[in-house]
Amino acid sequence: MxxxxxxxxxxxxxxxxxxxxxxxxxxxxxxxxxxxxRANEANKKVFEANRERIVAENAARRxxxxxxxxxxxxxxxxxxxxxxxxxxxxxxxxxxDLVDALVADGHKVDKSQVALDRPIKAIGLHDVxxxxxxxxxxxxxxxxxxxxxxxxxxxxxxxxMASMFERDDAGFTExxxxxxxxxxxxxxxxxxxxxxx
Numbered sequence: 001m002x003x004x005x006x007x008x009x010x011x012x013x014x015x016x017x018x019x020x021x022x023x024x025x026x027x028x029x030x031x032x033x034x035x036x037x038r039a040n041e042a043n044k045k046v047f048e049a050n051r052e053r054i055v056a057e058n059a060a061r062r063x064x065x066x067x068x069x070x071x072x073x074x075x076x077x078x079x080x081x082x083x084x085x086x087x088x089x090x091x092x093x094x095x096x097d098l099v100d101a102l103v104a105d106g107h108k109v110d111k112s113q114v115a116l117d118r119p120i121k122a123i124g125l126h127d128v129x130x131x132x133x134x135x136x137x138x139x140x141x142x143x144x145x146x147x148x149x150x151x152x153x154x155x156x157x158x159x160x161m162a163s164m165f166e167r168d169d170a171g172f173t174e175x176x177x178x179x180x181x182x183x184x185x186x187x188x189x190x191x192x193x194x195x196x197x
Contacts, residue, residue: 002039008134065133076141077101092119
């Protein structure tokens with residue numbers, strides 16, 4: 001299906017571009033969200049008549065988004081979650097959790113603006129893209145930890161999981177008897193001589 005884009009769509013085109021997309025993408029995403037119009041003669045005339053207004057509205061929204069992006073630049077959000085000893089979370093950090101944390105910090109962020117490909121399921125530092133406008137995006141650091149102290153260490157660049165699992169250089173080695181039968185318990189030689197004598 002051919003559509004006329006009413007705003008910039010990533011990997012597709014800019015305002016006014018006529019692009020060919022799959023029917024389902026147009027019907028289920030672009031058209032209901034007012035991101036595009038069907039590319040027929042009537043809609044082309046309507047678009048051309050309103051092009052200046054559409055471009056001006058887009059520029060105004062982009063300016064607002066750029067102002068908000070400046071407040072979000074370099075922002076780091078800390079989320080305290082329970083996890084296993086290996087660092088896997090019991091549950092996950094989803095878009096809603098990030099939006100709640102950012103709104104609590106005083107930022108205006110909507111769920112649809114958070115571009116989280118899949119939920120965060122491990123402790124550590126994660127970069128999350130916030131798309132405030134089709135042409136304006138900013139990256140926010142998300143620090144997921146088990147405690148505020150651990151979050152502080154991660155913020156300073158310490159890999160908490162690696163430091164937790166540091167191996168002892170000496171290590172523990174068990175005495176090995178090459179003549180022992182499988183499953184046989186190791187015996188003390190002194191005790192066996194007394195038992196035989």
